[in-house]
Amino acid sequence: MKIIIVTGASSGLGRGFAEALGTRETIDEVWVIARRADRLEELKNTIKTKVVPISLDLSVNECIEKYKNLLADKNPEVVALVNAAGFGRFGEFENITLSDQMGMIDLNVASLTAVTYLTIPYLTEGAEVYQLGSFSAFLPLPYVGVYAATKAYVLSFSRSLAVELRHRKIRVMAVCPKWVRTEFFDRAAEQPDVVTYYDRFYTVDQVVKRALRDMKRGKDVSTCGIHARTEARLLKLLPAKLAMKIWCRQQKK
Numbered sequence: 001m002k003i004i005i006v007t008g009a010s011s012g013l014g015r016g017f018a019e020a021l022g023t024r025e026t027i028d029e030v031w032v033i034a035r036r037a038d039r040l041e042e043l044k045n046t047i048k049t050k051v052v053p054i055s056l057d058l059s060v061n062e063c064i065e066k067y068k069n070l071l072a073d074k075n076p077e078v079v080a081l082v083n084a085a086g087f088g089r090f091g092e093f094e095n096i097t098l099s100d101q102m103g104m105i106d107l108n109v110a111s112l113t114a115v116t117y118l119t120i121p122y123l124t125e126g127a128e129v130y131q132l133g134s135f136s137a138f139l140p141l142p143y144v145g146v147y148a149a150t151k152a153y154v155l156s157f158s159r160s161l162a163v164e165l166r167h168r169k170i171r172v173m174a175v176c177p178k179w180v181r182t183e184f185f186d187r188a189a190e191q192p193d194v195v196t197y198y199d200r201f202y203t204v205d206q207v208v209k210r211a212l213r214d215m216k217r218g219k220d221v222s223t224c225g226i227h228a229r230t231e232a233r234l235l236k237l238l239p240a241k242l243a244m245k246i247w248c249r250q251q252k253k
Ligand SMILES: NC(=O)c1ccc[n+]([C@@H]2O[C@H](COP(=O)([O-])OP(=O)(O)OC[C@H]3O[C@@H](n4cnc5c(N)ncnc54)[C@H](OP(=O)(O)O)[C@@H]3O)[C@@H](O)[C@H]2O)c1
Pocket: 007, 008, 009, 010, 011, 012, 013, 014, 033, 034, 035, 036, 037, 039, 056, 057, 058, 059, 083, 084, 085, 086, 087, 088, 107, 132, 133, 134, 135, 176, 177, 178, 179, 180, 181, 182, 183, 184, 185
């Protein structure tokens, strides 16, 4: 049984990836994972291939165990994995609750690592792994500090894994978009007066299309938009202190 697995599929980018990859005719099932079961059920209306909703809180160890057991039980051939479950909180470090700070690390770093680790034995030759990083992975970002650090982890981890899995012809790519208008901001921007300047927004469709195209081209990092890619290149040349100064000035900090 050939399947695609998408975490964070109940909204935003995960949903976009599930709908785009779900059009592939060679697959039997799309496993969609998130906490909100009703939202996962809705995907049956937009994806022709059989959708299997799996309601799991990936920040909880028992749910990771359930995921492991599900794979062992069904023994699927995984042709694509998308790790899109994640969240961010913006604000002064000391004013974000410890539970949210640790929650970002648990979900964006620990659960992404666990899901990737547990899925690797089931990945077929030629499989695709999309890891949702972020543009914030490219620089230290005051007022988005822990979130950006979790995404720097995703970028670093995914690029090294891409090298390790090359011999099995498995492609791993970090997807690092700038701002995308999704439910992400309902939680991220709860303190509305801290991060106030967003230079431009991309759509889910643009980010997903670019990622699929970059995967075909064998890239290990995908950044949607010419402006964003140019900025990412500039950031490699700029001292981090200067880059942070510019960001803080944009945020009037
Ligand atoms: N939006 C942006 O500007 C942006 C930019 C760059 C990167 N990203 C990254 O892209 C990814 C997707 O974000 P998005 O913008 O699509 O946000 P979103 O619309 O809020 O989607 C987040 C997804 O993660 C799931 N999720 C959250 N906590 C979970 C948990 N504990 N267990 C299982 N699933 C959980 C949510 O589903 P449930 O609530 O149903 O569990 C939802 O499906 C994230 O990793 C984010 O960091 C976003």
